[in-house]
Amino acid sequence: MVIAVDGPAASGKGTIARALARHFDLPHMDTGMLYRAVALTLFRFGGDPASAFEALRACDGVAQVDPTDPDLRSEIVGSIASRISAYPDVRAALLDRQRHFASRSSGAVLDGRDIGTVIVPDARAKLFVTASPEVRAQRRLAELVGRGGTAHLEDVLIDIRARDARDSGRAAAPLAQAVDADLLDTSDLSVDEAVAAAIRLVAQRIGATANG
Ligand SMILES: Nc1ncnc2c1ncn2[C@@H]1O[C@H](COP(=O)(O)OP(=O)(O)OP(=O)(O)O)[C@@H](O)[C@H]1O
Ligand SMILES: Nc1ccn([C@@H]2O[C@H](COP(=O)(O)O)[C@@H](O)[C@H]2O)c(=O)n1
Numbered sequence: 366m367v368i369a370v371d372g373p374a375a376s377g378k379g380t381i382a383r384a385l386a387r388h389f390d391l392p393h394m395d396t397g398m399l400y401r402a403v404a405l406t407l408f409r410f411g412g413d414p415a416s417a418f419e420a421l422r423a424c425d426g427v428a429q430v431d432p433t434d435p436d437l438r439s440e441i442v443g444s445i446a447s448r449i450s451a452y453p454d455v456r457a458a459l460l461d462r463q464r465h466f467a468s469r470s471s472g473a474v475l476d477g478r479d480i481g482t483v484i485v486p487d488a489r490a491k492l493f494v495t496a497s498p499e500v501r502a503q504r505r506l507a508e509l510v511g512r513g514g515t516a517h518l519e520d521v522l523i524d525i526r527a528r529d530a531r532d533s534g535r536a537a538a539p540l541a542q543a544v545d546a547d548l549l550d551t552s553d554l555s556v557d558e559a560v561a562a563a564i565r566l567v568a569q570r571i572g573a574t575a576n577g
Contacts, residue, residue, distance in 0.1 A: 369485050424459065505525065
């Protein structure tokens with residue numbers, strides 16, 4: 366069974382995907398980390414995010430990136446990731462890794478932007494997790510402050526809106542709700558409420574009870 370979880374930045378899709386993986390005992394892949402690994406590689410060799418050729422070359426470095434490297438979660442790397450993810454060649458270079466993970470006999474949970482639309486269009490259950498830009502900016506700010514950083518809410522909101530526009534507006538695999546995905550707006554939900562709602566929606570799709 367594959368569960369696809371898509372949504373915009375800081376909507377809570379990763380939190381939900383990890384909780385679903387625990388609940389249904391499935392392995393989880395955060396596909397944003399692949400794009401972040403390309404971005405970090407590019408950044409470290411001084412490559413130009415405006416060059417599709419250099420971004421494609423950076424894809425060769427993904428396997429060498431330590432998945433626990435804190436720089437992967439930095440704002441600059443997230444912003445470069447959102448730029449280089451628009452290149453069709455970069456997306457193609459990362460496709461097999463994601464499909465291979467999704468094809469595990471155990472099943473899998475993947476979260477990203479195009480899981481339900483492109484990577485696993487026949488996923489058994491699909492969620493499109495969203496929240497208002499203002500709520501997402503608040504969450505991202507709290508995350509940044511929690512890591513010891515500083516930022517202004519207005520700047521974080523500008524970045525969130527720019528990321529939304531790039532992710533939704535690109536020609537290659539844009540961020541979009543799959544026609545057969547369930548919409549989950551977490552704007553007014555706590556983490557526990559959002560996770561419980563996600564488990565209920567997936568359980569309905571797969572014909573199981575939400576208790577397991
Ligand atoms: N329902 C919620 N209520 C309050 N905070 C939440 C909620 N869901 C997630 N968060 C918090 O918001 C932040 C972003 O959540 P998360 O990383 O799950 O989002 P994401 O959509 O996966 O982000 P990204 O696109 O950057 O990978 C985290 O600090 C998380 O703990
Ligand atoms: N399936 C995906 C996942 C991510 N991206 C791009 O990567 C950027 C960083 O992702 P996070 O989820 O870690 O914030 C994101 O802004 C997307 O541009 C993608 O295109 N497809």
